[in-house]
Amino acid sequence: MANSKQTSKAVASKASSILRDKRYGSKVKSVAASALAQTRPSKSSKKK
Numbered sequence: 001m002a003n004s005k006q007t008s009k010a011v012a013s014k015a016s017s018i019l020r021d022k023r024y025g026s027k028v029k030s031v032a033a034s035a036l037a038q039t040r041p042s043k044s045s046k047k048k
Contacts (some may be wrong), residue, residue: 005038012039 005016015032018024023033 003038006040007035007038011035 012035015035018032019029019036
């Protein structure tokens with residue numbers, strides 16, 4: 001059975017800032033990347 005839990009916008013935002021920050025180590029960035037991988041896909045509106 002698939003995991004239906006997804007990362008909230010607030011956590012995804014924090015994870016994104018952690019990945020861009022050079023002060024954090026590789027283990028912290030790995031956890032942040034994992035959190036971002038579990039976010040909902042963004043609904044991008046493509047204009048034609």
